[in-house]
Amino acid sequence: MPNAIFEPKSSNQCDVLVVGAGPAGIAAAITLTASGQNVLVIDKAVFPRDKCCGDGLTTGALRILEMLGFDPTTVANWKVCSDVWLRSPSGREIQLQLPNVKKNKTSQFAAIAPRIELDHALVKHARALGIKIIEGCAFTEIARQTTDDITVSTVSADTADTSDTSSSEFHEITTKFIVAADGMWSPVRKAFGASQPGYLGEWHAFRQYLGNVTGPARDRLYVWFDADLLPGYAWSFPLPNGRVNVGFGILRGSKYSVQDMKSLWPELLARPHIANALGPDATLEARHTAWPIPARVTNAKLASGRAIFVGDAVCAADTMTGEGIGQALLTGVLAAEAIIGAHRRGPTAVRKIYETKMRREFFADHRMSQVLGRVLKNEFLTRGVLRVANYSDWTRRNFVRWMFEDEPRAALLTPRRWHRNFLKRDGAFESSATATSN
Secondary structure, eight states: OTTOSSOOSSTTEEEEEEEOOSHHHHHHHHHHHHTTOOEEEEESSOSSOOOOOOOEEOHHHHHHHHHTTOOGGGSTTOEEOOEEEEEOTTSOEEEEEOOOEETTEEEESOEEOOHHHHHHHHHHHHHHTTOEEEESEEEEEEEEEOSSOEEEEEEEOTTOOOSSOOGGGGSEEEEEEEEEOSOTTOHHHHHTTOOOTTOOOSEEEEEEEEEOOOSGGGTOEEEEOOGGGTTOEEEEEEETTTEEEEEEEEETTSSSOGGGHHHHHHHHHHSHHHHHHHOTTOEEEEEEEEEEEOBOGGGSOOEETTEEEOGGGGTBSOTTTOOOHHHHHHHHHHHHHHHHHHGGGOHHHHHHHHHHHHIIIIIHHHHHHHHHHHHTTSHHHHHHHHHHHTSSHHHHHHHHHHHTTSSOTTGGGOGGGOOTTTTTOOOEEEEETTOOOO
């Protein structure tokens, strides 16, 4: 490994320790490994494990997955979406079509993938690339630090996966850098004195899977902007075999409190436009789940010491929609690039490069989403936005591209990110137009 930071002397010594094997951590690990770094990934969970999520993948997320060499056919219930149906607070529905067919080729601009399957497939993809991933192994504390490296302590879970390497071998791990992809309440953040006491996220979301869906939601991706939920919304994302992921999100401090969400759920499902979309035979599967969404990247500490924070640990979710998979993947790639580009100059240089990259890629978009989120609080303005979106073929085509982050949210206001094919690029995973998909 000619570009490695140092040659490991034992199995529990690495160039970069990635804490968390979700999309952000795996994106970082794959990018680092491709550059010759010796990477070790640990996760307290054992895969497959579920993650509360709407399961939606934007164009931006799909392009990064493709860049990482990921194969969507490894996700059994991957569903490509080509149409989006939006419902205004007035009750008017509009259909937006994603440009998935071009020059006898198809490409993906939106997809649905259950997180329990997507995250497991990403872990298997990383392992196939030679990346060591230790499951059932949780970060606990910093054991010691020197001028050259840092040693962390871990604890093994009783359910540790021993099919690869037993987590019992890794109670102490010495590394040059840590990529903290360990969630909103990141133990790594806390260990580095960068915790966020009392922080509960900007959004809270609630979802459940339904089966036996016979209404139009069986095939259509719906987003419902009901007036009482604004600036939040409800959704139904289709999966194969008549299943859907249905849920809703609320902004903290809006009409409903987090405590209201459970009691609101059956009433929401009974609303005529939602019940009709699902069909009379739709049945709830398993239990509902709820989760907070951290979306304040411009106020979050991005790095500390030899640790770089990514994904939910850096509060990178979109503050307008709550979407976070694409943002998580991008933060993982940026963290890896910062380490690759500056590791020989030390942690200060790595932190500086990462912070510069994050400001460039996230801050303008975050502020744009904040402004738009304030617009969506108002029912009249929300109706106006959707009327404009439905004004012509051009507005429908480009609004849906913007909605699914074909380009960065604030790209029009950041000329440095303009390019020749602005809003004209293909999606991801291009294939022949005659190919079939889920």
